[in-house]
Amino acid sequence: MRIIIEAPQPGDEDVVIVRCSSPDQRLISMLLSFRTANTELTGYLDEKIARLDYRDVYYFEANENRVFAYCNSDVYEVKYKLYELEELFSPLDFVRCSKSMIVNMEKIEYLSPLFSGKLEAHLKNGEKIVISRQYVHSLKVKLGIEEVE
Amino acid sequence: MIKEFFISLVHYFVDITTAVLIAAAIYLTASGQQMDSIILWEILLSGFITALPTAILLCLDTKGVKTSLILWGTHFFLIFCITLLLLKMFGWCRITPLSALLSFLAVIFIYVFTGSVHYLIDRKHTTLMNQQLRKRYEKKDQTEKKTS
Numbered sequence: 129m130r131i132i133i134e135a136p137q138p139g140d141e142d143v144v145i146v147r148c149s150s151p152d153q154r155l156i157s158m159l160l161s162f163r164t165a166n167t168e169l170t171g172y173l174d175e176k177i178a179r180l181d182y183r184d185v186y187y188f189e190a191n192e193n194r195v196f197a198y199c200n201s202d203v204y205e206v207k208y209k210l211y212e213l214e215e216l217f218s219p220l221d222f223v224r225c226s227k228s229m230i231v232n233m234e235k236i237e238y239l240s241p242l243f244s245g246k247l248e249a250h251l252k253n254g255e256k257i258v259i260s261r262q263y264v265h266s267l268k269v270k271l272g273i274e275e276v277e
Numbered sequence: 278m279i280k281e282f283f284i285s286l287v288h289y290f291v292d293i294t295t296a297v298l299i300a301a302a303i304y305l306t307a308s309g310q311q312m313d314s315i316i317l318w319e320i321l322l323s324g325f326i327t328a329l330p331t332a333i334l335l336c337l338d339t340k341g342v343k344t345s346l347i348l349w350g351t352h353f354f355l356i357f358c359i360t361l362l363l364l365k366m367f368g369w370c371r372i373t374p375l376s377a378l379l380s381f382l383a384v385i386f387i388y389v390f391t392g393s394v395h396y397l398i399d400r401k402h403t404t405l406m407n408q409q410l411r412k413r414y415e416k417k418d419q420t421e422k423k424t425s
Contacts (some may be wrong), residue, residue, distance in 0.1 A: 227338040234417075238407050241399030243392050244345060245335055260338045262281050264402075271409035 160219040171197055171204025180204060182220070186251050187231040188213050200253050223270050225249065225259040233270060286332035292391040293331070294324030299390075300383050319367045326363065327387075330355050357384050 129148075136142060146155065171180040185197045190210040197204045206213070214222070214230055221233040237250045239259070247259040247267075259267060268274040297320050305312055334352050339345045360380050361372060370376045 233410075233413075236410060238410065239403045241396055241403050243396055244349065245395055245399070247399065247403060261285070261335055262338065268402075268406065271406055271413075273405055273409060 169206060171206055173202055173204050178204060182217060183234070185232055186235045186253060186255065187229055187257060190228045223267050225257065225263050225267065229257060231257060282332050282336050285335045286328055289328040289331045289391060290324050292394050293327050293387060294321060296387040296390040297324055300386060323363045327356055327359055353388065357381060360384055
């Protein structure tokens with residue numbers, strides 16, 4: 129595959145065009161990673177401001193109009209809406225698990241059922257989060273068990 | 278959301294109706310009563326009516342254990358009241374302290390039955406999901422080994 133980089137016309141925005149017969153998963157993942165890598169994800173913890181690597185985030189949670197990124201031990205506030213984070217990171221390993229939460233699948237150790245019909249995700253840092261019934265399907269899709277409707 | 282509601286409604290309708298049928302079969306055998314054909318329709322209707330609040334409850338995305346417990350408690354109380362109302366409406370038995378206690382036990386049985394069925398189904402699904410998760414991690418480990 130040839131790689132051609134051209135300068136856009138003056139005044140035109142930068143654009144990436146992929147010309148191929150059928151884009152494979154590897155190519156799509158690469159392009160999505162590129163888009164996400166360009167996204168600013170700044171975390172605020174008291175007076176501290178930190179650049180967050182999305183791979184370090186265990187889950188995002190919305191609480192009283194504020195959104196927090198839960199890392200291994202620290203919790204940072206992020207200036208994004210939950211739906212924006214979902215749009216940004218769902219092509220990667222993040223999946224909505226309840227109305228107020230998006231979880232990083234790479235941080236799930238294992239899943240277990242609850243008697244209430246929900247699932248419980250045991251995270252690698254020992255935390256447990258609940259996956260609502262409504263979002264189990266999207267998790268199964270991500271895992272390749274079920275197909276997108 | 279609407280699709281999820283209808284799926285839950287159908288699942289719980291089937292489970293509750295099966296549990297009510299078991300309970301009715303045990304009761305009729307023990308009491309030696311003959312079953313009228315209308316009772317089958319009454320069982321189906323009672324299954325549908327009790328499945329409705331269950332499907333609604335499952336569509337609610339509760340946050341926190343306390344809220345969940347309150348909702349499930351309310352749901353149990355509601356189902357118990359509906360059962361008593363249906364018993365009276367269909368004339369299955371007179372409402373006495375004993376029949377109320379038996380209904381209470383029957384509701385617990387139906388609760389445990391449907392809960393266990395769904396728990397076992399979910400356990401099967403989570404086993405499959407955990408296998409997929411393990412495969413993902415193994416694949417990732419192999420890729421990391423290759424790149425290093």
